[in-house]
Amino acid sequence: MPPSSTAPSGVVASVFHRLVSRRARVREVEPVSDAFRLVTLVGEDLEGRRWAPGDMIQIGFTGLAGRAYTPLSFDPRTGVATFLGYVHGDGIASRWLASATIGEPLFLVGPRSALDLDAARRPTLFFGDETSFGTAAAIRATPEGTRGVAFSFEVNAAEASRVALERIGVTSGVTITAREPQDRHLERVESDLTRALRAEPETRCVFTGKASSIQRLYKAARRAGASAKQITNVAYWAPGRKGFSGVQR
Ligand SMILES: Cc1cc2nc3c(=O)[nH]c(=O)nc-3n(C[C@H](O)[C@H](O)[C@H](O)COP(=O)(O)OP(=O)(O)OC[C@H]3O[C@@H](n4cnc5c(N)ncnc54)[C@H](O)[C@@H]3O)c2cc1C
Structure with missing residues (x-):
């Protein structure tokens, strides 16, 4: 019908x-x-x-x-x-x-097309938020699956997010960080990112989710020595902006 x-x-x-x-x-x-x-x-x-x-x-x-x-x-x-x-x-x-x-x-x-996950070589560091959980799960359908992928998510509610991630099978290599006022939590995310890049300088970075967070992480990754080519940024939303359609840089 x-x-x-x-x-x-x-x-x-x-x-x-x-x-x-x-x-x-x-x-x-x-x-x-x-x-x-x-x-x-x-x-x-x-x-x-x-x-x-x-x-x-x-x-x-x-x-x-x-x-x-x-x-x-x-x-x-x-x-x-x-x-x-x-x-x-x-x-x-x-x-x-x-x-x-x-x-x-x-x-x-x-x-x-919004984000080419097939192109991300391993190791990969995937950052996002609640809007990125499905994208994280889609990585399972890439030729290399989730092997060598570390997931980092900033979220409003850690427990609800854990439940959602478990439901869609994103369970290993996951770090969940609860949002804090003035984005103070991003300092920890940045230090983890810097540490990962220093240990494995070839790490691919895939940043999705809130525009201001991924811009900040982009700068941190560049400071830690990552080339622009190593980093894929796709903003999924920004406060006060309606209907993002996916901007890649
Ligand atoms: C390529 C791409 C893929 C996406 N994939 C997913 C996905 O799989 N799952 C998913 O849930 N979302 C996903 N999103 C994000 C989703 O499209 C946005 O959150 C969208 O704005 C939701 O539409 P809305 O009508 O609810 O809000 P809008 O009318 O677009 O926005 C209304 C208000 O809500 C705010 N807002 C929007 N999103 C959020 C948020 N997450 N938290 C707090 N405030 C917000 C806006 O800034 C605005 O002030 C994706 C976005 C893109 C660009």
Whole structure:
């Protein structure tokens, strides 16, 4: 059955979305602690599509707003994509995640390139936050898997984050650091990063998540001797900015 034109929660089928987007529907939505939803989408339009670990999809909402999420798995044979969404509270996608229902139709763009995880040689240091958990899990689908990858996450709630990471199978080599006022916690993250780079100067750095944090870590990595080529930065969000689409440098 084709999706209806408007889903109750603000996920849309505007004329524009109908023309450029792929149709899908929610097959499963699993609350993982209060703050996360593990969402599985399915759609004939997704069958046969190319996907590489680190690619994003952009879900369409009213007003032509698109919001980016990173499938942690994608099966082009069945057109099934799964992502972990962070319910941060204030935003069209965050509100939708909190109330998404099975069978709900939606329109999306992608999968499309955002971050090339296949290209990251080992050892790799992956930094992110709640919005990066799915990306971390997608590393399992790279040729080298999670071998030689250390994960570092800054988070609001350590225990809820641990539960979410366990649910999606990101359990080894993980350091979780709770956020502190004035980003004081980043000093510890920076020292760990500097130590890792001094011990293994060829370490690849993949920084995702909050724009200001990854900018700070980029500078710390460069100070510790990493070349610009060794570092991949993709901002997923910034306070006060709506709907980041993935900026790489
Ligand atoms: C390439 C890419 C891949 C991404 N993959 C994922 C993913 O797999 N899972 C996931 O959960 N997110 C992911 N994100 C982040 C997600 O797209 C953003 O958090 C997005 O802003 C959420 O949309 P929204 O409508 O809820 O909020 P918006 O309408 O975009 O923003 C509303 C307000 O909320 C703030 N905000 C946005 N995100 C956060 C946050 N995390 N914490 C606190 N405040 C926030 C904004 O700064 C703004 O002030 C990805 C982003 C990109 C660019």
